[in-house]
Amino acid sequence: MLLGCDFSSSPTRRKPIVIAAGTERAGRVVLQRLERIESLAALGAWLAQPQAWVGGFDFPFGLPRELVQHLGWPLQWAACMDHYAALSRPVIRDTFAAFCDARPAGGKFAHRATDRPAGSSPSMKWVNPPVAYMLHAGVPLLRAAGVHLPGLHDGDPQRVALEAYPGLLARQVLGARSYKSDERTRQTPDRLIARKDLITALENGGTREGFRLKLTHAQRDTLAGDASGDSLDAVLCLMQAAWAQQQGAPRYGLPPDMDPLEGWILTA
Numbered sequence: 001m002l003l004g005c006d007f008s009s010s011p012t013r014r015k016p017i018v019i020a021a022g023t024e025r026a027g028r029v030v031l032q033r034l035e036r037i038e039s040l041a042a043l044g045a046w047l048a049q050p051q052a053w054v055g056g057f058d059f060p061f062g063l064p065r066e067l068v069q070h071l072g073w074p075l076q077w078a079a080c081m082d083h084y085a086a087l088s089r090p091v092i093r094d095t096f097a098a099f100c101d102a103r104p105a106g107g108k109f110a111h112r113a114t115d116r117p118a119g120s121s122p123s124m125k126w127v128n129p130p131v132a133y134m135l136h137a138g139v140p141l142l143r144a145a146g147v148h149l150p151g152l153h154d155g156d157p158q159r160v161a162l163e164a165y166p167g168l169l170a171r172q173v174l175g176a177r178s179y180k181s182d183e184r185t186r187q188t189p190d191r192l193i194a195r196k197d198l199i200t201a202l203e204n205g206g207t208r209e210g211f212r213l214k215l216t217h218a219q220r221d222t223l224a225g226d227a228s229g230d231s232l233d234a235v236l237c238l239m240q241a242a243w244a245q246q247q248g249a250p251r252y253g254l255p256p257d258m259d260p261l262e263g264w265i266l267t268a
Contacts, residue, residue, distance in 0.1 A: 002029070002245060003055030004164065004238030006230045009130060009137040013038050015182070019046070020234035021053075024242040027205070030214040031238065034222065034231055040137055047145035047159070054245040054252065056164030056237035057142070059134035060123035061152060062263035064110035067099060067124050077152050077261050085140045089133055093126045113259055118268035120165050150252050152263055162244050162252055165265045166236035172208060173201040180229020187227035195224050195232055202239065209243045209267065240266040 004020040011017045016036040023030050037043045062077060063084070074080045087095075100108040109122040126132045148155035150162065170179060179194035181187050199220060200206075202213040213235065215223070223232045244266050247253035258264045 001051065001053040002238055002241045003053050004234045004236065004241055005055060005057045006166070006234040006237065007057060007059045007134055007138055009040075009059075009133040011038055011040065011043075015228075015230075017043055018230045018234040020231070020238040022238050022242075024211065024245060027211055028214050029211050029239055029242045031219055031235060034219075034234065040141060044141045044144055047141060047147060052158040054160045054162070054241050056162055056241035056244065056266055057138065058164055058166055058233060058237050059138040060112075060120075060131050060263065061135070061139060061149060061163045062112065062259075062261055063123055063135070064112045064115075065259060065261050067096075067110040068261065070099065070110070071095065075261060077263075080261065081139050081143070084136060087136075089126075089136065092132055092136060096124050096126055096132060099124075112262040114262065114264045114268050118165050118168050118265040119171065120167065120265060120268075149263075150250060151254050151258050151260055157249070160244075160249075160252060162241065162254070163263055163265050164237040164240040165268070166233040166240075168265065168267060169207060169209075169236045169239060170198055173198050173206060179232070180227065182228050184227075191227065192224065195229070198232065199223055202235070207239075209239065211239055211242050213239065243267055 002022050002024055006018040008015055008017050016038045019035040020031060022032050068080055073083050109124055111122045115122055121129060121131050123135055124132050142161050146155050147159040147161045148157050174194055177194045179191050179198055205212040244252040254264050
């Protein structure tokens, strides 16, 4: 089974975590179902189920080495994540804000090596989007569930979790066009058209990875109709997981020189 996870660090019934589950055969990715999970505890229980999967998860798996070194935190991934998980969100915010305040304009944040090729936000960012809190909430769930994180942490080889980023795939099709918003006033017809264009491109294999997405009419309507983009983002992560599964163990497409503290985003 393949998974794509659109993650929230504070899920609710109104803004749940979305999991897209599917399969891949001969270059065709079949979306089987979308699941909506309303709490972090429920996601942890879901991840711990004894089933085989390769999954792409839309949150960072590591912090920038430059930041970790500056703060004097452990330089081994597991020890660093233990230290990070023990901090509260207000402490994380204040620590990272102090780091940024001491740096010049235009270079406030530290970046991972993967951030620029992926076009992703720095994993230490605590607002818009709060990916630092997503890391803080998500990585402990993966570790507690005993899953395998290639290049970072050995676990159950039947449950393989990899860092995905839906924006990387979406930009191949849409460029700078926006296709989603959580704000109702910004859920415009142009964004609906962009979602439909993106879905059509995925169905036609119109990304460099070449996989074709197979949807039912109802699934297509669901993906287009979710103006938040969460359902579509989960499917984009599913497509990245299909690419990773095709690359296979042990690296699942991760570069051989990946920094084992920072991690890497699939297909970057």
